Amino acid sequence: MMNLGGPATLDEVEPFLLRLFADKEIIQLPWQDVLGKFIATRRAPKVRKLYDAIGGGSPILTWTKAQGDAMCARLDEMSPDTAPHKFYVSFRYTAPFADDALKAMKADGITRAVAFTQYPQWSCSTTGSSLNDLWRALDRTGLQDAFTWSIIDRWGEHEGFVRSMASAIDDGLDQYADHERDDVLVLFSAHSLPLKVIDRGDAYPAEIAASVSRVVQAAELRNPYMLSFQSEVGPVRWLGPSTETMIKQLAARGQKNVLVVPIAFTSDHIETLSEIDIEYGELAHSLGMTGFKRAPSLNARTEFLDALADIVNGHLESGQPHSTQYKQNCPGCTNAACRGLPSKMTTQGTRDVSVESAASR
Numbered sequence: 001m002m003n004l005g006g007p008a009t010l011d012e013v014e015p016f017l018l019r020l021f022a023d024k025e026i027i028q029l030p031w032q033d034v035l036g037k038f039i040a041t042r043r044a045p046k047v048r049k050l051y052d053a054i055g056g057g058s059p060i061l062t063w064t065k066a067q068g069d070a071m072c073a074r075l076d077e078m079s080p081d082t083a084p085h086k087f088y089v090s091f092r093y094t095a096p097f098a099d100d101a102l103k104a105m106k107a108d109g110i111t112r113a114v115a116f117t118q119y120p121q122w123s124c125s126t127t128g129s130s131l132n133d134l135w136r137a138l139d140r141t142g143l144q145d146a147f148t149w150s151i152i153d154r155w156g157e158h159e160g161f162v163r164s165m166a167s168a169i170d171d172g173l174d175q176y177a178d179h180e181r182d183d184v185l186v187l188f189s190a191h192s193l194p195l196k197v198i199d200r201g202d203a204y205p206a207e208i209a210a211s212v213s214r215v216v217q218a219a220e221l222r223n224p225y226m227l228s229f230q231s232e233v234g235p236v237r238w239l240g241p242s243t244e245t246m247i248k249q250l251a252a253r254g255q256k257n258v259l260v261v262p263i264a265f266t267s268d269h270i271e272t273l274s275e276i277d278i279e280y281g282e283l284a285h286s287l288g289m290t291g292f293k294r295a296p297s298l299n300a301r302t303e304f305l306d307a308l309a310d311i312v313n314g315h316l317e318s319g320q321p322h323s324t325q326y327k328q329n330c331p332g333c334t335n336a337a338c339r340g341l342p343s344k345m346t347t348q349g350t351r352d353v354s355v356e357s358a359a360s361r
């Protein structure tokens, strides 16, 4: 289960930021080694305060473990012939790292592995970076031939995911009085991306829009809705409209009730608990938006735990090594590591562990 990760304690904030700003696959800076360190160190005190305000750390590992446990229990029942199922966590910027996961898998005698991104929608800066690093970790640990791999690289339109988002929106709308419910504007908010990444051809904006459209249909939403992007960092230009600006504009036109729906994260962390709930919440209230609320994150929502198991089970049944999209590099890509494959992959059309050499690396 691959994700960005987050600092579990306040002491981990600075090392987390140092790793993030050193990763050329999420952010490209001039003189990255020097400037990345400078930005991370300077940013750390402010970010430490934010994590302090949400309980002293990111809950992302706790949620991922709860999701993994529930997913594996369901998979053991759904697919006895591939049981037992075990999950390992591979975070990009905090422990457990890809190397930790691979070593633990080897120690447990695992031979068949599914690289399962926990970002529903693809971006080369998130899932792409995690996968590139996973394949590098195989080399670092000398475990190139230890596992036969397949990849779940995106699932933003999966029916179970879409249904769980729709039911989270229902719960979000239930927070309003009956007479207000129809007046609520549903504001889908996704993490933004630098425009440079989008111009390169990153699939993320289209995949976010596809998720929103499917969720709106599944929720049979009668409310108006919009999509905006949050969490921009640094002086580069980011994809808009920004969630913060949108809140100001909606407040200016007298919109009182706004339900924010995080569409690109599956569990709570700093962007929901701090940025939306505290920062945007205070902004909205100061502008007279009395009904500013957020739909709950999926976390351990039953429909979502079912969805995770269903995504993996469907993947195993399909026998697909990865999605068709996976091999489509961004037209503007200059990173030779992108869309690589490990040396041992499952063969197209089989759900078993037959081995085939990867076509390219």
Ligand SMILES: C=CC1=C(C)c2cc3[nH]c(cc4nc(cc5[nH]c(cc1n2)c(C)c5CCC(=O)O)C(CCC(=O)O)=C4C)c(C)c3C=C
Pocket: 004, 005, 006, 007, 017, 020, 026, 027, 043, 047, 058, 059, 060, 119, 123, 125, 126, 191, 192, 193, 194, 197, 233, 264, 265, 269, 270, 271
């Ligand atoms: C879909 C998810 C995400 C995308 C896309 C994404 C892009 C992206 N992020 C940064 C820089 C930072 N992100 C930070 C935190 C953070 N980012 C995501 C997800 C996506 N990022 C999550 C889930 C988290 C929170 C981790 C947690 O609390 O558990 C941070 C650290 C916080 C801060 O300093 O504000 C930075 C920095 C860039 C540059 C980027 C673009 C490609």
Ligand code: FES
Pocket: 124, 128, 200, 202, 328, 329, 330, 332, 333, 334, 335, 338, 339
């Ligand atoms: S940046 Fe998208 S494939 Fe390399």
Ligand SMILES: [Fe+2]
Pocket: 191, 231
């Ligand atoms: Fe981020």
